[in-house]
Amino acid sequence: MQFGLKVALILSFLNLTACATLSPAECQTADWYRIGERDGSAGYYSRLDQHYKACQKVNIQPHQSLYIQGYNEGIRYYCQPQVILNASLIGKGNAQVCPAQSRASLDRIIYVGHAVYETERYHESLENRRAELVHLLEYTKLNVQDRLQLSEELNSVYAELRINEKERQAAHDQLGNIEREYKIRRQN
Known part of the structure; x- marks a missing residue:
């Protein structure tokens, strides 16, 4: 399989798995730094928008700056x-x-x-x-x-x-x- 096709398949897989990112209960008890770190260390693109959508159901907004700090730390780990x-x-x-x-x-x-x-x-x-x-x-x-x-x-x-x-x-x-x-x- 060609390299470009493999990358496209992986990216589409990552997009498919990004749908229901958090449950309402997870939104209510979220540690946004850890969620960002987990997303980054798993090699995801930022999923902050998906988390916003998931948490709208319970009127909770993700803490953007904490998420981004954690995400950046996770990406530093992942990109080794x-x-x-x-x-x-x-x-x-x-x-x-x-x-x-x-x-x-x-x-x-x-x-x-x-x-x-x-x-x-x-x-x-x-x-x-x-x-x-x-x-x-x-x-x-x-x-x-x-x-x-x-x-x-x-x-x-x-x-x-x-x-x-x-x-x-x-x-x-x-x-x-x-x-x-x-x-x-x-x-x-």
Whole structure:
């Protein structure tokens, strides 16, 4: 998947998850600094407008300056290479919320993290299909044509696994380069 498309998908996901941001009870007991910090450290764009809308139902207005202070602190946390890498390794991550001067390097980290994530997910799906085909071929009574068709598909899966292994290795090599360059230690 192309990098630009991945970023667009992530941004649309973040927008979809931003709908009902707070319950009426949360609005009534809100610590606006902490809410801003939580939003920033999760990599969201500011959700102050959504919080205003959510809290209008109970006639509460968010404390804008506290929210912004917390949000800025959260963004400082989120926009660290380690945090961005961890997010991208699970298919998330958005450097566009980060300060402009750090976006290019963070975008590179996200690109590499997503490459690792995508090649691993694809490998898992190929392995699942391989196991399913082997099981069918070994334990299912099949006519000759069906057996031949499944065998051909299995050969295709093996070929894809070989290609995927090279892509996985290249992605992991790039990941190692990122980790060395930014002195990142991942916890497995």
